Amino acid sequence: MSYLVATALDCFSLFAPMVLGREDYLGVDVGIPGHEGHDVINIQGMYPIHEVERQFINEHGLEAFWKSDWEPTDVLRRPAI
Template sequence: MTSRVEKYLARLDRLSGGREPRFFPVESTRQGLRGVTAIVYDDLPRGLLTTFTYGVSLATHPDWRHCSPELCLSVRSEDEIWAHAAGFLAEQLRGTCPFGPGDTVDFGERIVPESAMTGFCVFEPVAFAREDCSAIDVGVPGHEGHDVIAVQGLYPIHEVERQFINAYGIDVFRQQVWEPFDVLRAPAV
């Protein structure tokens, strides 16, 4: 029988074309809940460092009715601190943050030294086709459709952008001219 994580990794394997990822485990701070793993791909898609999480969906949240999230961070950088930050954030906030479109997170400091960005926003992953990231059925045989993961995009943002999103919404922010993968860009608002 294929396990939940094996089904998820099989989807990532298809998405990546069979590339070998690196795995960065993050120990759980919650008793009875397994840790989070940051699954990192270099140059996927071309020129981006991409990190998928596994472990957010092991928690529960009242907003997660039909599916539970995992996160995908894609950045134009070679600094693997981005991957560690995604894993840390996923572990710390799973079960308390719904990780739904428009949610923002204040990291509290620069995420990496090279970038002035101090927060993240969430919406669908734009580096991949929607059908590759939504409705990943990881349920056991006979219970298909009862355990579904939807990958949510995690995007680094400046503090002023986080405040803007909180005030005006993610849809208004996304209408601004900005490059979601560029961690060295100026604020879009």
């Protein structure tokens, strides 16, 4: 089952994943056995945001926005800024 939702969110922010612990998303080795350490990736969370929030992040930094009162999983939310 899939859903299509119309939303005003038109940008994305990348940050740590909400559902993984730090040890599970940093330095993940995806190489074949015997080649440890050659193919290491970091997993990122992708969060939809409003254009005005993107501008705020550019001016004040991601940490200031991340600590504001917003719900990253609510795609129908109003801008937090």
